[in-house]
Amino acid sequence: MAETYDYDLFTIGAGSGGTRASRVSAGHGAKVAIAEEYRVGGTCVIRGCVPKKMLIYGAHFAEDLEDAQRFGWTVDNCTFDWKTLRDNVQDDVDRLNGAYTDTLENHGVEIFHERAEITGPHSVKLASGREVTAKYILVACGARPHVPECGGSDLGITSNDAFHLEELPKRILIAGGGYIANEFAGIFNEFGTKVTIINRSKTLLRQYDQALRDRLLQISIAKGIDFRFDAEFESIERTDEGCLRVHMSNHEPMDVDCVMYATGRVPNTEGLGLENAGVELDEKGAIKVDEYSQTSCESIYAVGDCTPRIQLTPVAIREGQAFADTIFGGNKTAVDLSCVPSAVFSHPPIASVGLTEGDAKNKLGSVKVYQSDFRPMKNVLAGRDERSLYKMVCDAANDRIVGIHLIGPDAPEILQAAAVAVKAGLTKADFDATVAIHPTMAEELVLLK
Incomplete structure (x- = not known):
């Protein structure tokens, strides 16, 4: 029975x-x-x-x-x-x-x-x-969210708490080098908060292509976000003035109004x-x-x-x-996680699918890289020097696209369709054969050199 x-x-x-x-x-x-x-x-x-x-x-x-x-x-x-x-x-x-x-x-x-x-x-x-x-x-x-272990760690907040702040802090220290840290750094910076990111290593967004990481760091610094690398928490204390004094390795202590942890999950x-x-x-x-x-x-x-x-x-x-x-559906199904697109909604955003240039070289040996480093039309008229970077990584043996990496306005919206092409195994020639939509940022994908 x-x-x-x-x-x-x-x-x-x-x-x-x-x-x-x-x-x-x-x-x-x-x-x-x-x-x-x-x-x-x-x-x-x-x-x-x-x-x-x-x-x-x-x-x-x-x-x-x-x-x-x-x-x-x-x-x-x-x-x-x-x-x-x-x-x-x-x-x-x-x-x-x-x-x-x-x-x-x-x-x-x-x-x-x-x-x-x-x-x-x-x-x-x-x-x-x-x-x-x-x-x-x-x-x-x-x-x-992970909370680092150090004296006074309970004085900080996590991303869960950021949505419920009574008021914006004048100065915030965000700990972490991943997407959550960089996204909230952009948000608070645009709202007028003085933002400092500390990270225990020298690398931001380590799973993303090196060129995009470097570009985001350059733009973030230009926007007024400060960075302290090789910095780990030693202690956090509340001062007599009511602010938070953060002690960290390899750097002088700093006073802020809010500490936010974005150090993994x-x-x-x-x-x-x-x-x-x-x-x-x-x-x-x-x-x-x-x-x-x-x-x-x-x-x-x-x-x-x-x-x-x-x-x-x-x-x-x-x-x-x-x-x-x-x-329950009678259809045995496994999820293919080999080509998952992702985005960082930083300012400007990053979007990526497939292998980075470094990973592609390690896996395939010989690769061809095509890219476009340009200033979006809107930024030109607005007088902004901020530049976008689009990058395509191909297997040199057969021209197949193995990775596309973008940083610039609306990059995640643009990448979604391009991710279909990478998943489908299309080649650089397939992109070259596609007529551009002009004038758009997305047209750079079919004009890469």
Whole structure:
């Protein structure tokens, strides 16, 4: 006699990956429940990509309003009110939280607004004390910002807190060299805050092409952002004047009004009871999975940022979809992570897909690199010296494009279509044979030399 369970699937975490997996599994006919201890929507919707992009839109107006005068517009008495933007962004977060909740409920997914912990291969205990069983358990609990260990570390904030500041700091120190650090540095700088980035190494955005990293650093310095490299926290203390004094290695102490940590993210796997089902973790606390997201316990799967794969929302969504199709849709599916495009919404933004020039040389030996270093038309008339850089890396043996890397206005919007071409294995000749759309920045992609 087959064993019966309360649910076919119980998902822990209602972020992008968990929501997609639960909704699609229900669509395949499964009886599904999901537990979320905070708000439905997860990091991306509630405290990550979406509200951050809205802040980035707001920050762009600083330069746009300045440039408008060169285009004949008279812009007088412009002021910026942080609380207006902050509250409007949170209003839209509330809307999205409701939309995600409605989506789950409309697909028949039962939502438990409380924490859940695994008690066995097929059982979960809710914070309310109720214990339920499921044929399959999916862990999609995401990750949280890492906080460095040093005296006074509790005086700092993370990206989670940045969306709720009562007022803008006059001086902020942002720790980290990744995309979150560089994005918030651009945001606060445009809002008039004095920004300093400290990083424990000499390298920013190490997974991106060297030429783009160098260009962003050059532009950021020109915009007034300061950098301190080879700097690690030693201690943070509050002074009698009320500011924060930061002591760091290899540099003099500095006083700021706010310290923000952007030093990586940690899987939310502690206290989930994973050991009760024999689920193995790696050395960083991420859940080990195979290509089908299955853990070391055959009835438990995991997707998204709690696994040691790529921490990107679209990747989590693909993993959630693949899980649902594999387990409940009769279509065994693995996600191809070999050519994933990504972006840094810095000022200006970076977008990249495929191999960097350095990685391509190491992997392929002989490569051909084509690039365009140009000043966008808008910057010319606005009197800005800021230049964009587009770069294409090709396998010298067959002309196939193995990487495209852009820095400049709207780079992520432009790269999305180009990423399809790289994924499809197109060649430089295919781009050369395509007529340009003129005048655009995107036309540089089919005119690279």
